[in-house]
Amino acid sequence: MAAPALEAVHLTKRFGDFVAVDDVSFDVHEGEVFGLLGSNGAGKSTVIRLFCGLLTPTSGSGRVLGIDIAQDPEGVRRRIGYMTQRFSLYDELTVRQNLNFFAGVYGLRGRAKAERLDWAIRMGDLGGKEDLVTRSLPGGWKQRLALACALLHQPRLVFLDEPTGGVDPISRRRFWGLIDSLSADGVTIIVTTHYLDEAERCDRIALLDQGRLVALGSVAELKEVFAGRAVLEVTCPRYLEAQERLEKEDWVREASLFGDRLHVVVDDPEEGRRRILALLERDGNTPATAQRIIPSLEDVFIHSIEARGATP
Amino acid sequence: MHELLAVIVKEFLQLRQDRKMIPAMVVGPIIQLLALGYAANLDVAHVPMVLVDQDRSPASRALVERFTGAGTFDLVGAEDGPAAIDPWLVEGRAQIALVIADGYGEAVAEASAGHPPRVQVIADGTDANSSGLGLGYASQILAGAGAEMVAARRVPGGARMASGRYELVPRVWYNPDLKSRWFYVPAVIAMVLMLVTMILPSMAVVREKEIGTLEQLSVTPLRSWQLVLGKLIPFLILGMLDMLLVTGLVTGLFHVPLRGSLLVLAFLTFLFLLTTLGLGLLVSTLVRTMQQAMGLCVFVLMVPMIYLSGLIFPVENMPRGFQIASYAIPVKYYANVLRGVFLKGSGLGVLWPEALSLLGIGLTVLTLASLRFRKSLE
Numbered sequence: 001m002a003a004p005a006l007e008a009v010h011l012t013k014r015f016g017d018f019v020a021v022d023d024v025s026f027d028v029h030e031g032e033v034f035g036l037l038g039s040n041g042a043g044k045s046t047v048i049r050l051f052c053g054l055l056t057p058t059s060g061s062g063r064v065l066g067i068d069i070a071q072d073p074e075g076v077r078r079r080i081g082y083m084t085q086r087f088s089l090y091d092e093l094t095v096r097q098n099l100n101f102f103a104g105v106y107g108l109r110g111r112a113k114a115e116r117l118d119w120a121i122r123m124g125d126l127g128g129k130e131d132l133v134t135r136s137l138p139g140g141w142k143q144r145l146a147l148a149c150a151l152l153h154q155p156r157l158v159f160l161d162e163p164t165g166g167v168d169p170i171s172r173r174r175f176w177g178l179i180d181s182l183s184a185d186g187v188t189i190i191v192t193t194h195y196l197d198e199a200e201r202c203d204r205i206a207l208l209d210q211g212r213l214v215a216l217g218s219v220a221e222l223k224e225v226f227a228g229r230a231v232l233e234v235t236c237p238r239y240l241e242a243q244e245r246l247e248k249e250d251w252v253r254e255a256s257l258f259g260d261r262l263h264v265v266v267d268d269p270e271e272g273r274r275r276i277l278a279l280l281e282r283d284g285n286t287p288a289t290a291q292r293i294i295p296s297l298e299d300v301f302i303h304s305i306e307a308r309g310a311t312p
Numbered sequence: 313m314h315e316l317l318a319v320i321v322k323e324f325l326q327l328r329q330d331r332k333m334i335p336a337m338v339v340g341p342i343i344q345l346l347a348l349g350y351a352a353n354l355d356v357a358h359v360p361m362v363l364v365d366q367d368r369s370p371a372s373r374a375l376v377e378r379f380t381g382a383g384t385f386d387l388v389g390a391e392d393g394p395a396a397i398d399p400w401l402v403e404g405r406a407q408i409a410l411v412i413a414d415g416y417g418e419a420v421a422e423a424s425a426g427h428p429p430r431v432q433v434i435a436d437g438t439d440a441n442s443s444g445l446g447l448g449y450a451s452q453i454l455a456g457a458g459a460e461m462v463a464a465r466r467v468p469g470g471a472r473m474a475s476g477r478y479e480l481v482p483r484v485w486y487n488p489d490l491k492s493r494w495f496y497v498p499a500v501i502a503m504v505l506m507l508v509t510m511i512l513p514s515m516a517v518v519r520e521k522e523i524g525t526l527e528q529l530s531v532t533p534l535r536s537w538q539l540v541l542g543k544l545i546p547f548l549i550l551g552m553l554d555m556l557l558v559t560g561l562v563t564g565l566f567h568v569p570l571r572g573s574l575l576v577l578a579f580l581t582f583l584f585l586l587t588t589l590g591l592g593l594l595v596s597t598l599v600r601t602m603q604q605a606m607g608l609c610v611f612v613l614m615v616p617m618i619y620l621s622g623l624i625f626p627v628e629n630m631p632r633g634f635q636i637a638s639y640a641i642p643v644k645y646y647a648n649v650l651r652g653v654f655l656k657g658s659g660l661g662v663l664w665p666e667a668l669s670l671l672g673i674g675l676t677v678l679t680l681a682s683l684r685f686r687k688s689l690e
Contacts, residue, residue, distance in 0.1 A: 052531045053530075053531070054527065054530060054531065074533065077530075077531050077532060077533055078533040080531070082528065082531040084524065084527070084528070086523070086524040088523065088524040088525045088527065088528035089525070090322065090326060090523075090525060091523070092326055092329040092330065093322070093325055093326065093329065097322070097325055100318070100321075101318055101319075101321070101322040102532070103318075104314060104315060104317065104318020104319075104321070104322075105315055105318055105319070105529065105532045105533070105534045106532060106533065107314060107315055107533065109314055133329075
């Protein structure tokens, strides 16, 4: 098997006492769409910034396209694309001026430059907007322009740090279409997001919590943790009290809050359902319902994070 | 090289797009020049004077004539006794009072060494500057009157040495009329250059920090020196153009002579800009927002540097500590350069210590700033 496009080996980054990335190891294969997930402050952006050479690891190591990030950050930068939620463009310049500038920065010129600019305008569907000032563009356009700028030098690996933040759903969908076609061309994509529907579109995902890797694999693999078990969605008036009560029962694997509902993991769906309803009835916590649901990624994450908390 | 050029072109495009930047760079110098050229005028003329002439002799009238005749003093009123002067000065109707006591005429007529004629000049010290100058003029007038008196006493063809006094004949070189405008107007060039090549570039760098493009650029193959040069060169060019603009205005509008060579001025200005660009970049590495950059540049750098540089207040009059500190201030050397080239026609043969000092400070600050800047990218 070919060498991985990206690998993290016991990667750790501390800021003083705060451990932002804690002993994280994973591989990303060439052409893969790899999602980094986690709540704010989980360490997703720090991982990306380590791989872009914006930060140096405290310990552990990382390689991008076979290049060590600590030894040759310059070499890494030349070969990767990087785009953030901030769409770091020059707002007061036109679309074309932005593209020209980034092409210049990447050392493109002459025919190669002209070709890449044409490609960028086609890819981002920016035709006819070349002379508009970037500030006046809607979010979705800016997002595609930012992506185009990050891809001008044809990187084989691209980091997208929350690329769909603050963009309307239609633009988000369209953007993921672009990601899929890049991946089809063999470009490796590492993307952070906290939209779970986006995570479902990744080939594989890594879940980070407080700097640690708590789950890694394809969406289907991750959902395997519920194999042989069932997730029941429970509603009742005093849901906080119900969660506390259910967690104490040994036949309940997990009871988590999802808004004003509970997701309860049990081994046997029918048996579990009967027991839950009986228990709530006894407490006078009614009217109550319990229904089997297909576990979502969110269930997987909560399960992974809670499982880690239980076994420190 | 192409990467560097891309940054420079981008910087100029940004400057052109910025509707506030260009006026600031062209209109700013002109306003500063007009303000300093016309308003900051320390030359004293038409000082309002109140007169107390208790002598009322031909001699006293002749003396008053001397005061009012030259246009330096305007007679605004007369009183009978010195006690009545106070309200004039308090209310600001007069700035100076001339008191000629009874017996002045007789004393002039006798002109004996034991009883020299006495007059009193009282000045309003709240405006120390104009009063000091007014007093200076007054004593010049009195000295002139005294000299004539002595001459008049002499027998025609009598010995010139009779008075037994030295006669001081001052000659002020380079600025014979001691026009303060000549002294201040070149200072405008220094101030404009600090604005364009220190404040503006520091804000331009911090702005990229704010919008995140700086981070974006650090994930490109662009080297930090290319980024630094690309950001600074446009302001260097604008600074040189502004220098030419203000020099044109200064010589054309205010008739300040440019006695030295424009080329020497341009070269030494370039060296001065190394220091201001370096300081601007250094500031940008110390702050997070454009407002902080502005505040640091104006209040911590620009104003103290102007005060300590000798641009406005003479360094010689400062306490020792400040005098020593002034050696670290590039504006001090540039002030010498400006006055030397404009008024004295000095060339590099005279100004080489200034050139070396500017080069030394410039390279030090630029290196320090570039290292800090590079570190801040990582």
